[in-house]
């Protein structure tokens with residue numbers, strides 16, 4: 001499946017019927033230029049060597065695979081954690097931003113732009129741009145800037161310019177619109193770093209390729225540590241990049257793949273579960289599964305974790321769901337907070353609230369499941385205040 005899907009996806013930008021390139025004409029040439037540049041770079045050994053070196057020296061890869069013994073007792077199965085929380089800047093997002101900015105330098109681009117919701121992708125992009133000495137502009141909704149003041153300060157310290165967006169609801173989708181407007185105007189010298197496996201082709205394929213290091217490492221590590229493959233691989237799904245990165249390592253194996261979406265306040269209330277509860281639609285340039293009303297208007301998602309608070313999902317997930325190769329579950333805000341506390345208390349690891357959804361699934365359904373590998377996509381320093389508030393601590 002991997003080989004065939006790889007050929008299909010690289011040639012057409014489709015994952016089954018999902019994906020594609022639904023964008024204004026003005027962006028087509030930039031997307032084609034990026035697609036060609038990535039095709040060349042991914043088969044260039046020198047580029048691969050340079051990227052591997054950066055992942056080792058800047059990000060600190062390989063990240064450990066860790067047997068969580070006391071958490072396993074609570075879950076009723078043997079739980080291995082892939083520790084992306086130990087990557088530089090505290091999450092998997094840096095794998096993508098560093099790779100894309102390296103690609104941008106190869107394309108001769110002199111300026112980096114990005115959008116950000118809670119600020120995590122903005123910080124990872126600003127970090128990569130600073131490393132290469134390139135100017136960086138991050139678009140962020142004004143409402144999000146007020147909510148995530150610390151990340152705004154972090155980005156500015158890293159030398160990035162943070163531009164507040166007042167339009168619309170002044171949140172992520174408005175920031176994406178502004179970033180696209182900038183890109184159309186400055187496409188000659190500017191690269192737009194998208195933060196997940198979403199957007200028009202080639203972004204879903206490109207970001208998936210850059211995050212696949214997670215699954216490649218994890219597969220080799222689990223074979224070495226346990227002498228066999230896991231029964232189940234579990235990861236949280238926002239846009240879907242950490243899950244695709246981990247899943248890709250196991251597509252051809254007899255291993256259950258489980259993505260966990262944000263059920264928020266409950267699936268009958270406000271949530272972020274685009275696969276579990278969404279329908280087909282076009283969002284941000286790709287056909288996928290989205291949260292929309294009867295008129296096709298995108299509905300306002302909700303999750304206690306900012307990274308899962310997105311009304312769509314990458315097309316590769318829509319395809320994995322439609323073929324049945326991966327199964328999608330969800331966990332509520334309350335379950336995620338509980339799992340967050342269990343991991344902190346049993347292992348001394350404070351996880352981000354996003355992967356706490358994957359942990360919640362394992363606590364709920366893990367009993368008797370054998371060997372379960374969980375993607376721990378990031379650390380939870382950023383979420384301590386939100387958890388404290390939700391518990392009235």
Ligand SMILES: *Cc1c(COP(=O)(O)O)cnc(C)c1O
Nearest residue numbers: 196238239240241242307354378
């Ligand atoms: C942004 C983020 C996510 C969600 O993004 P994906 O593209 O779905 O991986 C998950 N975990 C952490 C720690 C994040 O920062």
